[in-house]
Amino acid sequence: xxxxxxxxxxxxxxxxxxxxxxxxxxxxxxxxxxxxxxxxxxxxxxxxxxxxxxxxxxxxxxxxxxxxxxxxxxxxxxxxxxxxxxxxxxxxxxxxxxxxxxxxxxxxxxxxxxxxxxxxxxxxxxxxxxxxxxxxxxxxxxxxxxxxxxxxxxxxxxxxxxxxxxxxxxxxxxxxxxxxxxxxxxxxxxxxxxxxxxxxxxxxxxxxxxxxxxxxxxxxxxxxxxxxxxxxxxxxxxxxxxxxxxxxxxxxxxxxxxxxxxxxxxxxxxxxxxxxxxxxxxxxxxxxxxxxxxxxxxxxxxxxxxxxxxxxxxxxxxxxxxxxxxxxxxxxxxxxxxxxxxxxxxxxxxxxxxxxxxxxxxxxxxxxxxxxxxxxxxxxxxxxxxxxxxxxxxxxxxxxxxxxxxxxxxxxxxxxxxxxxxxxxxxxxx
Amino acid sequence: xxxxxxxxxxxxxxxxxxxxxxxxxxxxxxxxxxxxxxxxxxxxxxxxxxxxxxxxxxxxxxxxxxxxxxxxxxxxxxxxxxxxxxxxxxxxxxxxxxxxxxxxxxxxxxxxxxxxxxxxxxxxxxxxxxxxxxxxxxxxxxxxxxxxxxxxxxxxxxxxxxxxxxxxxxxxxxxxxxxxxxxxxxxxxxxxxxxxxxxxxxxxxxxxxxxxxxxxxxxxxxxxxxxxxxxxxxxxxxxxxxxxxxxx
Numbered sequence: 210x211x212x213x214x215x216x217x218x219x220x221x222x223x224x225x226x227x228x229x230x231x232x233x234x235x236x237x238x239x240x241x242x243x244x245x246x247x248x249x250x251x252x253x254x255x256x257x258x259x260x261x262x263x264x265x266x267x268x269x270x271x272x273x274x275x276x277x278x279x280x281x282x283x284x285x286x287x288x289x290x291x292x293x294x295x296x297x298x299x300x301x302x303x304x305x306x307x308x309x310x311x312x313x314x315x316x317x318x319x320x321x322x323x324x325x326x327x328x329x330x331x332x333x334x335x336x337x338x339x340x341x342x343x344x345x346x347x348x349x350x351x352x353x354x355x356x357x358x359x360x361x362x363x364x365x366x367x368x369x370x371x372x373x374x375x376x377x378x379x380x381x382x383x384x385x386x387x388x389x390x391x392x393x394x395x396x397x398x399x400x401x402x403x404x405x406x407x408x409x410x411x412x413x414x415x416x417x418x419x420x421x422x423x424x425x426x427x428x429x430x431x432x433x434x435x436x437x438x439x440x441x442x443x444x445x446x447x448x449x450x451x452x453x454x455x456x457x458x459x460x461x462x463x464x465x466x467x468x469x470x471x472x473x474x475x476x477x478x479x480x481x482x483x484x485x486x487x488x489x490x491x492x493x494x495x496x497x498x499x500x501x502x503x504x505x506x507x508x509x510x511x512x513x514x515x516x517x518x519x520x521x522x523x524x525x526x527x528x529x530x531x532x533x534x535x536x537x538x539x540x541x542x543x544x545x546x547x548x549x550x551x552x553x554x555x556x557x558x559x560x561x562x563x564x565x566x567x568x569x570x571x572x573x574x575x576x577x578x579x580x581x582x583x584x585x586x587x588x589x590x591x592x593x594x595x596x597x598x599x600x601x602x603x604x605x606x607x608x609x610x611x612x613x614x615x616x617x618x619x620x621x622x623x624x625x626x627x628x629x630x631x632x633x634x635x636x637x638x639x
Numbered sequence: 640x641x642x643x644x645x646x647x648x649x650x651x652x653x654x655x656x657x658x659x660x661x662x663x664x665x666x667x668x669x670x671x672x673x674x675x676x677x678x679x680x681x682x683x684x685x686x687x688x689x690x691x692x693x694x695x696x697x698x699x700x701x702x703x704x705x706x707x708x709x710x711x712x713x714x715x716x717x718x719x720x721x722x723x724x725x726x727x728x729x730x731x732x733x734x735x736x737x738x739x740x741x742x743x744x745x746x747x748x749x750x751x752x753x754x755x756x757x758x759x760x761x762x763x764x765x766x767x768x769x770x771x772x773x774x775x776x777x778x779x780x781x782x783x784x785x786x787x788x789x790x791x792x793x794x795x796x797x798x799x800x801x802x803x804x805x806x807x808x809x810x811x812x813x814x815x816x817x818x819x820x821x822x823x824x825x826x827x828x829x830x831x832x833x834x835x836x837x838x839x840x841x842x843x844x845x846x847x848x849x850x851x852x853x854x855x856x857x858x859x860x861x862x863x864x865x866x867x868x869x870x871x872x873x874x875x876x877x878x879x880x881x882x883x884x885x886x887x
Contacts, residue, residue: 219684222654247758248651248702248733249744258872264845265879268732271655271778319661319682329685332671339668350664361840363662364655364778365847368840375840619684630653 213603213611218622220320220330222272223629227599227618234607239600241592241622243632251582259285259551259577260371266569266584267365270630272315273586274365275308275356276562277569279431282371284569287449288556289577291547297373298432299532300359304369305430305560306529307355310393311363312563313480313518313525314352316626317404318345321515324620325407344399348522351393355529358382372547383537390530397526404519405501410512410624412617413602416441417594418476419507420455421486422561428490428524430561437486438471439507445471449557452568456585475593478565479626480517481508490524498523511598514624551577562587564626588632591625643693643792646678648713650706651761652699652731655778656724657681660696663781670785673792692717694791700726700733700761707759707767714768721787722764725777729849729881732777734761737882772796775830777847777880783832800831803851804844808835816843821866823876828854849881 215227223243230237254265263281267274279301286293293301319331322341328334335342353363358378360366368375378386418440424433434449447455455471470476484491485507491499499505504516557570565587572581602617649657661682663670674694678686695717701707714720725731737760745753764770774783783799790797800806804826808815816822816838825846826838837844850856856877863873 217680219680219686220682222658222681224649247745247748247753247756248761249741249748249758250732252744252747253733253736253739257875261845261876261879264847265732265735268653268655268777271653271658274653274655315658315661323684330679330683332668332676332682333685335668335671342668346664346667349662353662353664361836361842364658367837367842370842375837375842 211611213614213618215615215619218619218627220323221623221627221629222270223627223632225622225627225629227615227622229599229603229614229618231603231607236600236603236607239596239603241595241599243592243629251584254582255579257579259289259549259573259579262571262579262582263371264365264367266582269584269586270628271364272312272628273308273562273564273567275304275360275369276430276560276567277584278360278366278369279305280558280560280562280567280569282369283431283558283560284556284571285371285573286556287558288554288571288573289549289551290554291372291549293373293547294544296377296542296544299536300374300377301369302429302431303529303532304356304359304366306525306532307352307359309352309430309525309563310522310529311349311352311356312626313522314345314348316563316623317400317515317518317522318342318349320626321620321623322407324616324623325410341403344396344403348393348396348400351389351396351526354389355386358386370546371549373544374546377541377543378536380537380541383533383541387530387533387537390526390533393526394530397523401498401501401519401523404516405503410620411510412605413511413598413621414509414605415598415601416507416509417597418471418474419482419485420471420476420478420566420590421482422559422566424487428487428528434559436559436566438476439486440471440474440476449559449568452557452559452570452585456568456590470593475597476590477511477514477594477625478587478590479514480521481511481514482565483561484517484520494527495520495524511621512624514626518626549577551575564588564591564628566590586628586632588625588627588629591627592632595622595625595627642673642675644690645674645676645694645696646692646713646717647676647681647696648678648698648709649681650697650699650710650727651702651733652724652726654681654698656698656727656776659778659781659784663785666785670788674788689716694719694721696721696723697764698723698727700730700763701759701767702733702761703757703759705757710764710767719771719791720764720768721772721774722770723774723784724779725775725847725849725880726761727764728773728775730761730763731880734763734882735879737761774799775848776832780832801851801853802831803827803854804829804831804833804835804838804848807831807833808838811835811839813838816841817862817866821868823863823868823873825859825877827859827862828856828877845879846877847880
């Protein structure tokens with residue numbers, strides 16, 4: 210009997226570990242241990258007024274704080290029947306793209322890249338290959354510049370509020386963004402070259418199901434309210450209001466993240482899932498990029514999520530530039546947020562955070578005080594799938610030494626881009 | 640002179656203050672040339688978890704026995720301990736209702752399984768160990784972090800504003816959300832240093848930086864009551880980021 214333990218998973222957000230038990234070459238228990246403390250924000254937010262909810266629940270996670278904020282606003286707006294303006298939709302999409310650029314660049318360059326090149330950290334890598342690290346930092350900064358310009362702050366944005374924005378960006382700020390995005394187009398192209406040049410990571414192969422927002426235009430993080438699940442060619446569509454059929458959560462003793470399954474099967478969310486569910490977006494430059502990255506869909510290799518993020522990064526920069534140019538062309542109106550009339554109702558919003566599906570569902574009383582909140586995060590949705598993939602990776606090479614297996618397990622964990630603070634979630638048990 | 644040995648740690652929180660450090664994109668490589676970061680789990684897979692430290696930067700609140708043990712161990716190995724962010728300095732959002740029954744909350748979220756979890760009411764770092772410097776903010780301001788490092792490298796201690804957000808807001812010549820629009824703005828009692836980010840965007844301050852030492856809560860309360868705002872709502876809002884009884 211052998212136990213392989215990764216006590217502290219490094220280069221991820223939050224505190225987690227991995228435990229795998231082996232009896233000879235037979236794999237026994239496999240656990241993704243979430244040891245991050247439980248903050249229990251969900252019951253704590255109860256009784257708060259509708260305008261206090263997003264700033265509190267944003268604090269679930271820093272890296273996805275724009276996603277949490279915007280998903281929270283959308284859930285509350287859905288509950289109260291608030292219709293936001295097309296300009297607000299566009300600015301929110303821009304914020305979402307900004308967060309995705311920052312998050313993907315952070316993950317690809319500072320968290321995942323050192324594994325492929327055998328360094329402990331990006332700063333250690335910078336001693337030998339400063340250009341690669343500086344490229345990543347420039348892209349990351351671009352994402353933060355968008356978030357600061359539109360959201361008012363890179364982490365825990367303040368400017369996006371119910372019904373709209375506190376202040377819309379000035380023409381000067383948009384011109385500055387356009388300049389940075391034009392540079393970013395070149396940088397994202399270099400980023401693809403770098404990603405394509407990395408050694409292959411082929412040590413875990415198994416089919417899984419994928420779930421992502423079914424996007425009406427094939428390319429969005431924030432619009433649409435149906436989730437598509439693809440399992441072995443079978444497609445299912447789930448409406449936002451029915452999200453519990455997807456999550457079907459179960460608390461487990463070894464983790465503060467609850468586990469999810471669809472029809473008793475784990476599934477994967479995130480970049481690879483989005484590309485698999487919405488392949489219509491993959492034309493022209495993106496199709497060519499897929500070839501450069503040697504990425505084929507559907508993939509049975511979880512490590513391909515890194516390539517999928519590289520592909521999304523290209524698209525995010527391109528789309529952010531389109532939005533900024535449209536705003537400059539049409540002019541930005543000094544709109545005030547739409548007025549809010551609270552009512553007793555439930556509202557649910559599903560969006561795509563950088564690392565996958567994010568669900569906020571709230572119930573309000575007639576005074577606009579929240580009586581129940583349910584937050585389902587991508588890392589919690591991925592937890593069961595990660596464990597299945599850990600198992601498979603060990604089954605493919607049980608004879609290898611512990612250090613090799615441990616490194617592979619950590620690389621798989623990082624490929625999911627886990628956000629462990631997020632996964633410790635805060636859901637009311639129903 | 641040898642470089643100071645630094646550790647960067649997260650207890651329970653959102654990792655936002657560690658992310659602010661990684662968000663110093665233009666300074667990150669200069670920074671690691673000046674300080675020797677030996678223990679930073681979020682950024683490196685090769686850490687010395689036992690070495691003596693000159694400086695420990697700790698974010699997050701203490702929410703479990705494990706957090707408390709980790710914090711005590713960090714205190715033992717470091718000369719200076721800096722609390723990074725509102726959770727570390729004040730307890731933060733997880734501390735907003737410290738009087739609530741933890742077992743009930745756990746049962747509500749996790750059912751019976753939750754009863755065995757290692758989980759305690761949120762505490763700020765100074766409630767457990769001696770803290771040498773507080774950098775507040777949710778998250779901290781990048782400039783405050785860089786100023787702290789620059790000052791400490793020169794044997795000095797940075798000074799942050801003791802005055803409230805209102806002072807910064809007035810200097811920007813904004814219309815007052817509280818007096819002129821009757822909105823519940825926490826600016827009069829919240830620590831400045833954010834250049835009045837929210838009111839400058841026409842959004843009321845939510846108090847995310849915690850109380851200013853130079854504040855007058857009684858005068859805010861009477862100003863709000865004059866505007867007809869329910870005092871219970873005000874009290875709840877003031878407790879969102881910094882609960883009562885955590886004063887330093």
